[in-house]
Amino acid sequence: MSLDADTVRRVASLARIRMEPAELARMEAELNGILGWVEQLQAVPTEGVEPMAGGGAVSLRLREDAVADGGKAEAVLANAPDREGAYFGVPKVVE
Amino acid sequence: MSYTVEGSTGAWEVVVGLEVHAQVVSESKLFSGAATAFGAEPNTQVSLVDAGFPGMLPVPNRECVAQAVRTGLGLGAEIHLWSRFDRKNYFYADLPQGYQISQYAHPVVGEGAVEIELADGARKRVGITRLHLEQDAGKSLHDQHPSKSYIDLNRSGVALMEIVSEPDMRSPEEAGAYLTKLRQIMRYLGTCDGNMDEGSLRADVNVSVRKPGEGFRTRCEVKNVNSIRFVMQAVEAEARRQVEVWEEGGTVRQETRLFDTARGVTRSMRSKEEAHDYRYFPDPDLPPLVLEQGWVEELKAALPELPDARRARYARDFGLSPYDAHVLVLEKETAAYFEEVAHGRDPKLAANWVMGDLFAALNRTRRGIENPPVSARDLGALLDLMGDGTLSGKLAKEVFEAMVETGQAPGAIVEERGLRQVTDTGAIEEAARAVLDGNAGKVAEYRGGKDKLFGFFVGQVMKAMAGKGNPALVNDVLKKLLG
Numbered sequence A: 001m002s003l004d005a006d007t008v009r010r011v012a013s014l015a016r017i018r019m020e021p022a023e024l025a026r027m028e029a030e031l032n033g034i035l036g037w038v039e040q041l042q043a044v045p046t047e048g049v050e051p052m053a054g055g056g057a058v059s060l061r062l063r064e065d066a067v068a069d070g071g072k073a074e075a076v077l078a079n080a081p082d083r084e085g086a087y088f089g090v091p092k093v094v095e
Numbered sequence B: 001m002s003y004t005v006e007g008s009t010g011a012w013e014v015v016v017g018l019e020v021h022a023q024v025v026s027e028s029k030l031f032s033g034a035a036t037a038f039g040a041e042p043n044t045q046v047s048l049v050d051a052g053f054p055g056m057l058p059v060p061n062r063e064c065v066a067q068a069v070r071t072g073l074g075l076g077a078e079i080h081l082w083s084r085f086d087r088k089n090y091f092y093a094d095l096p097q098g099y100q101i102s103q104y105a106h107p108v109v110g111e112g113a114v115e116i117e118l119a120d121g122a123r124k125r126v127g128i129t130r131l132h133l134e135q136d137a138g139k140s141l142h143d144q145h146p147s148k149s150y151i152d153l154n155r156s157g158v159a160l161m162e163i164v165s166e167p168d169m170r171s172p173e174e175a176g177a178y179l180t181k182l183r184q185i186m187r188y189l190g191t192c193d194g195n196m197d198e199g200s201l202r203a204d205v206n207v208s209v210r211k212p213g214e215g216f217r218t219r220c221e222v223k224n225v226n227s228i229r230f231v232m233q234a235v236e237a238e239a240r241r242q243v244e245v246w247e248e249g250g251t252v253r254q255e256t257r258l259f260d261t262a263r264g265v266t267r268s269m270r271s272k273e274e275a276h277d278y279r280y281f282p283d284p285d286l287p288p289l290v291l292e293q294g295w296v297e298e299l300k301a302a303l304p305e306l307p308d309a310r311r312a313r314y315a316r317d318f319g320l321s322p323y324d325a326h327v328l329v330l331e332k333e334t335a336a337y338f339e340e341v342a343h344g345r346d347p348k349l350a351a352n353w354v355m356g357d358l359f360a361a362l363n364r365t366r367r368g369i370e371n372p373p374v375s376a377r378d379l380g381a382l383l384d385l386m387g388d389g390t391l392s393g394k395l396a397k398e399v400f401e402a403m404v405e406t407g408q409a410p411g412a413i414v415e416e417r418g419l420r421q422v423t424d425t426g427a428i429e430e431a432a433r434a435v436l437d438g439n440a441g442k443v444a445e446y447r448g449g450k451d452k453l454f455g456f457f458v459g460q461v462m463k464a465m466a467g468k469g470n471p472a473l474v475n476d477v478l479k480k481l482l483g
Helices: A005-014 A021-041 A073-077 B062-074 B172-189 B228-247 B293-301 B307-318 B322-329 B332-342 B347-365 B376-387 B393-406 B410-417 B425-438 B440-447 B453-464 B471-482
Strands: A087-091 B005-007 B010-023 B086-089 B099-102 B112-117 B123-135 B139-141 B148-152 B159-165 B201-210 B220-225 B256-260 B265-268
Touching: A005 A021, B005 B228, B010 B172, B010 B228, B062 B123, B062 B159, B062 B172, B062 B293, B099 B123, B112 B172, B123 B172, B172 B201, B172 B228, B172 B307, B172 B332, B201 B228, B220 B228, B228 B256, B228 B265, B307 B322, B307 B332, B307 B347, B322 B332, B322 B347, B332 B347, B332 B376, B347 B376, B347 B393, B376 B393, B376 B410, B393 B410, B425 B440, B425 B453, B425 B471, B440 B453, B440 B471, B453 B471
Parallel strands: B220 B256
Antiparallel strands: A087 B148, B005 B010, B010 B159, B010 B201, B086 B099, B112 B123, B123 B159, B139 B148, B201 B220, B256 B265
């Protein structure tokens, strides 16, 4: 499997990363290199082996349903590039 | 009579499937300890997990998982003991993580079904494809500033259940009935409050049309419809649009659309065109969710009685008509009210008072059953006063109106206003004699064979007694005096 320039451009756009044409060419080569390594793994026989979703055989720990957080609007907003009162301010996004 | 859209080329059938987003009832969020309560000051119910800060680890809430399992059980669905959370990647200002934690390939609940009731009394099964848990997004306010949107993350990370139906519905009515039924079941279970004004229940409506007998044609998804009425309107509007497209020789493109409630039409959401590539992958922060069969059994054993079972019980044990039973179980608060009134009393009489006088009073006072002008206890006491002969049916209506007005208990009103029914035959006889003496001409006519005058005498005696005479005794006394 290999990626063409259009696919790289599309992936970059989905990830909201701006790329100049020269960068796209370099990225295309790098991503294809990575895909090549991953392809080598396909050679490993996995017939009858259950897919693993994470490391080891751990399963999720659950927490009890209790309010133990929040009430820190200032901390939450502290790094916002723009705020309007107690809200985040963002460029208007409306359908 | 099946529903069709009439086009210039004949009748078209409508095919509808719904994806319902139901906010889970829980104290805290799906992956953080921040509160879920509605209406708090902006950004005060936000943890650093909900705000998508780097390095924060999500830890799932056991109660949210339990609520999803309860809902699955209530829908008669298969519970998956092994499920997994995935990341659904997209960018929007109300999604600070840059992805929504959802369940894609392995949802916690699999196939189930609900039975819907239609206006003509017909019943129909609608298949459930799956139910999965996911995070809600924050809320955007677009009307506060000319060039900016305001973002409040209080809702960010609240648990949602996404419930996906099979494309089994064939009309706006069926879509409305399905959403009504789903809401009813979740409200009985206490897993979603069903409050559509507060956005606790939203639906994405998938619509396609076809000629009878055909396979499915391309569907469109109408996003984020927030009332049952709008769901029905959106189905109708979108089906009409598609029929026009096909009949003009065009092709319906699979796309996401919005329902414009003011104009009653759907329109394309262009921004969603490219967003469909969500690049799902298992969330590396969250190992698989593994449930124990024993825990699921415990949840199952503790489920409350569901509306279908309750309706059947009302018909079987109380002898209520299917319609009355249906109406009384629609809202669980109404059913609880009715059961309190009916407890130890005649259930049919209780049903008549709840569905008649009480419903009328709720309408008139614009109050809901959860805040009624007359409590179930007081209405029960009123029925008891009829049962022991203190009040006639007519007086009871009068007392009920006074209860609505004053909020007082019926006993107090009876005492205060002297509304007690007169069962003293001596007093009734006295009033009756006075009436007959004052209407000697009519008495003669009656005795001459004009039987219809009996009603007139009853009316006069009741009037003389200010409506308080026991009707049966008044009848008896008059018959005796005139006989």
